[in-house]
Amino acid sequence: MxxxxxxxxxxxxxxxxxxxxxxxxxxxxxxxxxxxxxxxxxxxxxxxxxxxxxxxxxxxxxxSIAVTLSKTITDEEIAPLYAKLKSTEGKEYSTKELQYNFDRIYLDYGKKYKGKFNEGDLSKFLIEANFEKSGIPYMLWMNNKKNKNEKPYLSFRTLTNVLNQFGKVIDASEVLLVSVEKGIVLGSNNNESEIGQTVYKKLFSEKDIQEMVLMVNEGKRDFYWLDVSNSKINLGNTRCYLATKIGKNKKYVMLFSFDTNKWHFNKSVEEHSTDVFLTGLDGLMRTNSYMFKKNPSAIWLRMSQEGYNLDELEAAKSKKSIIGFQKVDQKILDSIKKYDDSILEAKSVNGIHVLANAVALKRPGLDWYVVVEWSRAVAFxxxxxxxxxxxxxxxxxxxxxxxxxxxxxxxxxxxxxAFKSALADLVKNPKLFMSNSHKYRHVSSDMMQQLEIISEEIIKLYDHNDKLQNDVKLANIHMKKMNVTIDNQTVDQKKLHREKENVSKDLKEYKHKYTKGIHSLQNILQTSLFDDNLNVANTSGHFLISKKKSEISGDFVWVCERESRVFFVVGDTGKTDLQGALLRIVLSDLFTEIVKVKKISSPDRILEYLHKLLYDLIIRGEEIFDKELCMSVCVWDRQKQMIEFAGANQSLFVTRDENYEEFIGDENGVGGIGNESQLKFQNHYIPLNRVKVCYIYLFTDGIINQRNADNVAFSKNRLKELIIDVQIEGIDKQEEYIKKTLEEWKGDMPQEDDLSLMSIKVI
The missing domain is CATH 1.10.287 (Helix Hairpins)
Incomplete structure (x- = not known):
């Protein structure tokens, strides 16, 4: 163990x-x-x-620099060039002169064709470059030194030098002077072959470039960027352009051409395995990646393996650029399209696993994004x-x-x-255990002390066990005596049990009689004498929503038709169960006497007479009428086309066509201890002449006082809004909608009072 x-x-x-x-x-x-x-x-x-x-x-x-530089050139300086362009359009030119100029301008082509263009090569080149033949005479004239004393030639050379300085100031690859009318290049700082050619259809589609140039020229913007494109007038090289307006006549613009291959961003970041480049909404790169600058061969190889078009790939290789050709990872492109600048994991343009972030870079004419890619391995x-x-x-x-x-x-x-051996001796014979016999068996002095204490406690337990056995014997003797006493008590308990059963039987019989009495009262109150009898009234439609809080409702509804008048009464007795039932029976009898016997027709006089009768009952000691009664009395006179209303602490809602009205009753109720013997009530008159549709609504305060789960009362205002909302529905739909709304408002909350709502479609 x-x-x-x-x-x-x-x-x-x-x-x-x-x-x-x-x-x-x-x-x-x-x-x-x-x-x-x-x-x-x-x-x-x-x-x-x-x-x-x-x-x-x-x-x-x-x-800022481009706009400032553009303002230094005037319309007068460019006018001689434009005039010369117009005068040379359509003129014949010498093939020999054209060959000479192209040999001089296109040195690379000259080397390819052993220093000279022949006629066939030149024709082929012009077709491939899509040259505008109408502008060639202008180019030849400006490149002919024989015209050096002519004003247009002098203006052209002066502007060429100015444009060259502009290019150095703004670090542009090329600066062009362009006529807005047809997009003709009037001057260039370093590419004489473009002179006389149109930028329309050459940079973008004719519509795009022309609209952008016109926007700048019309003064809507001082500048406008043109997205990266393969420029046909610039040997197919990829360029980005910044357009600015010149002069006041709105005839010319200046195009600053930028080679985005030369754009660099934050070299210190790139050294930490982070790549930074620009891309557009199409996902195509607008600048080269750091890895492409470092090892382009690896990028070409990976792109060929990823399924890029081989012909387009060879064309990109010849230009030594992936701008406008290589595409970012689809995850980055999806993030850009969703305008989401969160960090995401993606595959970099260099083919490694990276964390990437795309931040919007919006400029007039450009919808670009700054993409930062950080090697995940290095980042973590x-x-x-x-x-x-x-x-x-x-x-x-x-x-x-x-x-x-x-x-x-x-x-x-x-x-x-050692402790195990000592405990074994202690268990074997606790009364004869000697701790000193184990002092040389590696047992410490503290353990020896504890063993002696345990030995003493065990001996005490043995003695206590003997004592307990004696106590058990005595307890058995006492138990026998107790059993005799219990037998005697059992007889008395049986007698008490029989008496309890008799009392329970009497109580059950009393409850049965009480319940039977309640049901009898309910049945009586549901008869046409005491319950609502709306069917006796010849109306266009009606409904009654009534929900009791306990067994018998304290709300009172009474309807009677006499001659051409229909009487509608809705009230709250303030009592429940037996007292409520008694009050409803008494009130039904009183209203029958007032309306049918006494022939009283005015609602205010009905309430005044009812108050007098109840007051007399209170004087005679009938304490059940101690509380004021809330009551609404409404009389519809078909012959006079009139509704009359009087209220004792209750209101009436009326809708006539599209008009909604509330008629507020007097603040005092009828009956009740403390009221005067005679009370006066105000009578309200509601004419129905020329009215097409009319509804009346009588209700008790149980509806407006009902609270929801947030402990908020339904309120009279909500009831008004509800009644207005249901006016577009018929009487049946109104009842259904109002019931549903009240149930949803109450939810699981307990009902606080009896509630009643009567609606009659009078017309």
Whole structure:
């Protein structure tokens, strides 16, 4: 047994250390993972925003410089060039002169064709380059030094030098002077072959470029960017253009051409395995990636493996650019289309797994995005090192704990076995146990002391056991005596039980009689004498919503038709069950006497007479009428086409065609202790002449006082809005909708009072 205990103790401590180590490792690694993910994403997001600000400042600087430079050139300086263009249109030109100019301008083509263009090569080149033949005479004239003394030639050369300076100031690949009318290039700082050619159909479609040029020229904007495109007038090279207006006559614009291959962003970031480039809504790159600049061959190879069109790939290779050709990962493109700037994991344009962030870069004419890609392996490298370091420290601590347990367990085992031997002797013969016989068996003095205490306690337990056995014997004798007493008490208990059964039987019979009486009253009150009898009235439609709080409702409804008049009464007795039933029976009798016997027809006089009758009952000591009654009396006179109303602390809602009205009754009720013997009530008159549709609504305060789950009363205003809302429906639909609304408002809340609502469609 002790061997098992020892093994269990060691196993327990080993398990605790190992489980604690695993829990700490898991907890710390989870915390590091959450923290590192947030930290890396925040850092990448901050880099994206910072680069966006840097790039926008660069764009704004270019825009400001371009607008300023454009303002230095006037219409008068360009006018001679435009006039010469018009005068040379359609003129014949010498093939020899054309060959000479092309040999000089296109040196690369000259080398290809052994220094000279022949007639066939030149014709082929003009077709491939889609040259406008009408502009060739203008180009030849401006490139002919024989015209150096002519004013247009001098103006052309002066403007060429100015444009060359502009290109250096703004770091543009080319600066063009363009006529708005047909998009003809009037001047260029470094490409004489473009002179006389149209930019329409050459940069973009004719519609796009022409609309953008006109927007700038009309003054809607001082500048406008033209997205990256393959320029046919620039040997198919990919360029981005910035258009600005010139002069006041709205005839010319200036195009600054930029080679986005040369744009660089934040080289210090690129050195940390981060790539930064620009892309558009189509996902095509607007600048080269860092890896392409570093190792283009690897990018070409990967693109060929990814299924890019081989002919287009060869064309891109010849231009040494992936701008407008390579596409970003679909995940990044989806993020751009959703205008989502969150950090996401994607495949980079360089083919590695990265964290990417796309930030919108909006400029007039451009809908670009700054894409920052950070190698995931590099981004989390520092955090991986931290994780390895922390796990190593925890492992070392766990090893030291285990070694401590092994060393302590070895020393403890000898004491445990000695203690085991002493306990065995103690169990075998506790009264004769001698602790001193074990003092040389590796048992410590503290253990010896504890063994002596245990021995003394065991001896006491033996003595106490003997005493308990004697007490049990005495208890058995006492139990026998108690059994005799219990037998005598059983006779008395049986007698009490019979009496209890008789009382229960009488109580059950009384409850049955009471319940039967309640049901009888309910049946009486449901007869046509005491319950509502709307069917006796010849109306266009009606309904009654009545819901009682307990067995018998305290709300009172009475309807009577006499001659051409129909009487409608709705009231609240303020009582429930038996008292409510008694009041309803008495009130029914009183109204019958007032209306049918006394022939009183005016609602105010009906209430006044009812109050007098109730007052007399109170004087005679009938305490059941101690509380004021709330009552609405409405009389419809068919012959006079008139409705009369009087209310005792109750209102009437009336809708006539599209008009809604509330008629408020007097504040005092009828009857009740403390009221005067005579009360006066105001009579309201509601004419129905020329009215097509009319509804009247009488109700008790149980509806407006009902509270919902938020402890908010339904209120009179909500009832008004509800009645107005249902006017578009028929009488049956109105009842259904109002019932549903009241049930939904009440929900699971208890009903606070009896509620009644009577609606009559008079017309």
């Amino acid at each position: 002790f061997k098992r205990v020892q093994n269990n103790i060691f196993s327990f401590f080993f398990s605790v250390v190992i489980v604690t180590f695993l829990v700490l490792v898991g907890l710390l690694n989870t915390l590091i993972s959450n923290f590192e993910d947030n930290a890396v994403r925040e850092r990448l997001h901050d880099v994206g925003l910072a680069l966006k600000d840097f790039i926008i400042r660069d764009f704004e600087e270019k825009e 490298a520092e955090w991986d090192n931290l994780r390895v370091y922390i796990n190593s420290v925890l492992a070392i601590v766990a090893v030291f704990f285990l070694l401590g347990i092994l060393y302590g367990g070895k020393r403890l085992s000898s004491l445990i076995f």
